[in-house]
Amino acid sequence: xxxxxxxxVIGAAFGAVLDRIGATSPNxxxxxxxxxxxxxxxxxxxxxxTGSILMFGGQMIGLVDVGHMSVKAAYIGVFIGGLLLGAxxxxxxxxxxxxxxxxxxxxxxxxxxxxxxxxGAATYMATYPAWKASGMLDDVAGGKVTxxxxxxxxxxGLTAISGDLLGIALGAVFVLVAFVLPDSLVGGGExxxxxxx
Amino acid sequence: MTLNWKIGGLLLGTxxxxxVLLVxxxxxxxxxxILDGIIADAVNPGFITQTEEGYTSxxxxxxxxxxxxxxxxxxxxxxxxxxxxxxxxxxxxxxRLRGGIDKLERAAPAIWRxxxxxxxxxxxxxxxxxxxxVLYGARLAGGCTSGHMMSGMMQTSLSGYIFALGAFAxxxxxxxxxxxxx
Numbered sequence: 001x002x003x004x005x006x007x008x009v010i011g012a013a014f015g016a017v018l019d020r021i022g023a024t025s026p027n028x029x030x031x032x033x034x035x036x037x038x039x040x041x042x043x044x045x046x047x048x049x050t051g052s053i054l055m056f057g058g059q060m061i062g063l064v065d066v067g068h069m070s071v072k073a074a075y076i077g078v079f080i081g082g083l084l085l086g087a088x089x090x091x092x093x094x095x096x097x098x099x100x101x102x103x104x105x106x107x108x109x110x111x112x113x114x115x116x117x118x119x120g121a122a123t124y125m126a127t128y129p130a131w132k133a134s135g136m137l138d139d140v141a142g143g144k145v146t147x148x149x150x151x152x153x154x155x156x157g158l159t160a161i162s163g164d165l166l167g168i169a170l171g172a173v174f175v176l177v178a179f180v181l182p183d184s185l186v187g188g189g190e191x192x193x194x195x196x197x
Numbered sequence: 198m199t200l201n202w203k204i205g206g207l208l209l210g211t212x213x214x215x216x217v218l219l220v221x222x223x224x225x226x227x228x229x230x231i232l233d234g235i236i237a238d239a240v241n242p243g244f245i246t247q248t249e250e251g252y253t254s255x256x257x258x259x260x261x262x263x264x265x266x267x268x269x270x271x272x273x274x275x276x277x278x279x280x281x282x283x284x285x286x287x288x289x290x291x292x293r294l295r296g297g298i299d300k301l302e303r304a305a306p307a308i309w310r311x312x313x314x315x316x317x318x319x320x321x322x323x324x325x326x327x328x329x330x331v332l333y334g335a336r337l338a339g340g341c342t343s344g345h346m347m348s349g350m351m352q353t354s355l356s357g358y359i360f361a362l363g364a365f366a367x368x369x370x371x372x373x374x375x376x377x378x379x
Binding site: 006008011018021024025034035039042048052055063064068071072073074082084086088090091092093094095096100103104109110112113114115117124132142145146158167174 | 199203209210211212216218219220221223225226233257258261274280282283284286287302304306309317320321322323324325327328332334336337340341344347348349353355357358360364365366367368369372375376
């Protein structure tokens with residue numbers, strides 16, 4: 001029961017924050033991906049950096065249970081899947097989480113995104129044996145690995161560097177990049193500027 | 198209306214941290230598979246079956262890793278599935294509190310209208326196709342923007358970086374080609 005309560009509290013907070021940072025709006029997503037409005041990119045970079053510093057810092061002082069880490073495997077399909085997701089993300093302006101949140105926020109086109117997503121996931125379920133047989137789901141570079149070695153995590157490190165310190169250092173890099181990244185990398189498109197809602 | 202990136206980034210980072218502190222890293226795309234499993238089992242009972250050790254399915258993907266997806270689809274009242282429902286609730290409340298989204302914008306976002314005019318059905322088609330590719334890709338990759346990119350890179354996992362590289366390598370040119378205006 002506790003876990004369901006936590007799911008409700010953390011899930012609701014996540015959905016509300018996604019909505020407030022503009023992630024439920026394809027205007028902000030596409031603006032970021034065309035490099036014209038990097039506001040959301042700065043938000044995301046700062047979030048990854050903040051999360052990383054708090055998590056690894058918390059693990060070092062014993063506040064965070066290192067057993068809560070969950071590292072996904074690296075394999076060729078991660079890159080191919082990333083390419084596919086990226087293309088659909090740019091075309092629709094939604095990713096799985098923000099699509100669901102956007103539909104709940106009142107966007108009708110996001111309902112079509114979810115319907116397409118359910119069919120896409122079902123199609124993957126049907127074609128999974130072929131991917132499995134292709135070897136493209138086989139681990140590369142050790143599979144479930146972190147860049148440094150995190151003591152007690154149960155995951156191997158790609159390098160022997162202290163995973164906690166590396167995590168904090170990389171977190172700081174994400175924060176720094178968020179600050180130095182300009183608001184836009186390319187000029188506005190032709191025609192009228194789209195007001196971000 | 199949209200939060201300043203410094204406040205928004207701190208809030209979002211805190212939510213990702215709170216998830217790891219209290220339970221586990223945030224992820225969303227697996228729940229599309231769980232909902233598919235629930236639907237498939239409702240339409241075709243026997244899609245998921247209970248075994249002595251747990252659950253299994255006639256679908257190899259649902260049955261993999263000791264049938265954990267099959268088990269979750271059989272018991273939707275689990276953390277990860279409720280998390281996604283709660284995420285929708287949070288976004289709904291947030292949207293209501295800021296006054297909702299206007300009618301034109303609800304059908305097709307401004308950036309779509311700036312490039313393709315007032316063509317909601319074309320927009321729905323692209324959103325549907327986009328959703329298809331996004332979830333097919335996310336399942337092939339084993340995670341999405343939340344699980345791989347945010348939670349993954351936050352944990353310094355190699356796979357998160359590989360995923361982000363692929364996602365942006367395709368997303369940036371696609372967005373630039375499709376949306377020349379706005």
